[in-house]
Amino acid sequence: MLKTLVNYGDLMKTNKKMKFYKICGFVVAVLSVLCVVVLWQGLTVHLYTETTDKVEKTIRIAVLTDLHDTFYGKKQKRLIKSIQKQKPDIVVLVGDIADDNRSHDGTEQLLSAIGKQYPCYYVSGNHEYLSGKIDEIKEMIRSCGVTVLEGNAEILNVNGQKIRLCGVDDLYRFIYKYSNSDRSGSWQEQLDACKAETGDDVYSVLLSHRPELAEKYRNSGFDLVIAGHAHGGQVRIPWLLKGLIAPNQGWFPKYTSGIYVLGTTDMLVSRGLCKNKRPRVFNPPELVVVDIEPQK
Numbered sequence: 001m002l003k004t005l006v007n008y009g010d011l012m013k014t015n016k017k018m019k020f021y022k023i024c025g026f027v028v029a030v031l032s033v034l035c036v037v038v039l040w041q042g043l044t045v046h047l048y049t050e051t052t053d054k055v056e057k058t059i060r061i062a063v064l065t066d067l068h069d070t071f072y073g074k075k076q077k078r079l080i081k082s083i084q085k086q087k088p089d090i091v092v093l094v095g096d097i098a099d100d101n102r103s104h105d106g107t108e109q110l111l112s113a114i115g116k117q118y119p120c121y122y123v124s125g126n127h128e129y130l131s132g133k134i135d136e137i138k139e140m141i142r143s144c145g146v147t148v149l150e151g152n153a154e155i156l157n158v159n160g161q162k163i164r165l166c167g168v169d170d171l172y173r174f175i176y177k178y179s180n181s182d183r184s185g186s187w188q189e190q191l192d193a194c195k196a197e198t199g200d201d202v203y204s205v206l207l208s209h210r211p212e213l214a215e216k217y218r219n220s221g222f223d224l225v226i227a228g229h230a231h232g233g234q235v236r237i238p239w240l241l242k243g244l245i246a247p248n249q250g251w252f253p254k255y256t257s258g259i260y261v262l263g264t265t266d267m268l269v270s271r272g273l274c275k276n277k278r279p280r281v282f283n284p285p286e287l288v289v290v291d292i293e294p295q296k
Contacts, residue, residue: 039163043072043082043245048259048268048290050224054203055294057159062088063288065095065228066272067110069102070285076110079273079287083114086289088159091152093117093146094124095170095209096230098137108140109152119156121165122146125209125229126247129172134181149207151190153197157295159211163292166194166222167207188216195221203292209267211255219263224290230256232271235281243280 010100062083072079077242083091099106116118128137138148147154149167156163168190192206198204198221206217211227233243233256243256260267270288 004030013126024216027162028160042284043078043273044284045082045086046270046286046288048264049293050259050290050293051293052203053295054201055163056290057161057294059090059158059163059203059292060086060088060163061226061290061292062086062091063226063268063270063290064091064093064097064273065209065270065288066231066274067093067097068099068274068276069097069104069107070273070275071106072273073137076113078105079110080113081201082287084117086287088118089167090156090163091120091225092165092183092205092207093141094118094207094226096127096228096272096274097122097141098128098131099126099193100119100127100130100132104137104140107169108144111141111144111146120144120146121149121154121167121207123149123167123207123209124170125171126170126178129170129175131176132178133181134173134179138181138229144167151185151193153194153204162202164197164202164204165207166204168194170209174274181205191216196223208246211260211267212246212253214255214260214262214267217260217262217265217267218280220265222265224292225262225265225267226270226290227267228272230271231278232257232283233275234278234283234285236283239283257291 029112098107128134150169153164153166171187174183174186181282204222206222206225210229217225230246233246233253235244245251246253255269257269257271271286273285
């Protein structure tokens with residue numbers, strides 16, 4: 001009888017251990033899934049729509065920002081396929097496409113591919129200037145068939161109608177320690193030169209890397225400003241936090257992702273395409289697509 005009681009006690013201890021291990025295994029599994037969901041860095045596509053009486057047919061623009069020389073598969077095939085799937089009329093590259101401390105090989109492969117397929121337009125970001133090789137980077141970008149905008153505007157004919165693309169360099173162009181290129185003029189002069197092109201019935205888009213300059217864009221005459229730079233605020237919590245920190249905006253930044261209404265001008269901010277050592281929480285990289293649609 002005593003032996004039976006001892007055996008029963010051992011069995012109870014074993015059952016308790018098994019239950020404990022099962023609970024631990026379940027908790028580990030849940031935490032693992034949660035980590036994958038929270039820190040997932042798979043490429044997403046985000047579609048926005050802008051309406052205007054300045055177009056009669058939809059114009060689709062694919063937006064690439066803050067790539068930072070990130071690779072998306074061999075020869076950038078995953079990103080290229082994502083762009084192709086969206087069937088854009090225009091591709092715009094809004095700064096920090098190249099990084100200051102990475103190889104540009106993957107970026108050159110990407111630009112060479114899309115430069116042959118679409119009208120592509122680029123403006124600089126701060127990291128291209130931080131590299132100290134901005135002239136070489138811009139030359140590489142031009143060699144891929146991409147137009148570099150530097151305080152100027154171009155009129156495009158898309159689907160039998162006109163659209164104006166304007167672009168300004170990053171502020172770092174005009175700061176001596178960051179730029180080995182021509183530093184004449186100022187960022188404001190570039191912006192003013194672009195603004196002078198607006199004011200007619202042609203839909204006008206400004207490409208400018210920095211969203212924190214929102215008040216400079218407000219009621220500026222541009223219909224749409226497209227920016228990046230903020231990396232989505234790095235850490236986002238659904239329904240609670242739209243960004244923890246962003247360059248040049250600090251903690252709890254105002255402009256991190258999506259559409260912001262600035263009087264008569266809308267600003268679209270992309271979370272960007274960069275994948276690096278800094279964790280992106282609830283903030284996967286994104287390819288942004290914006291449809292400019294006729295007003296009904």
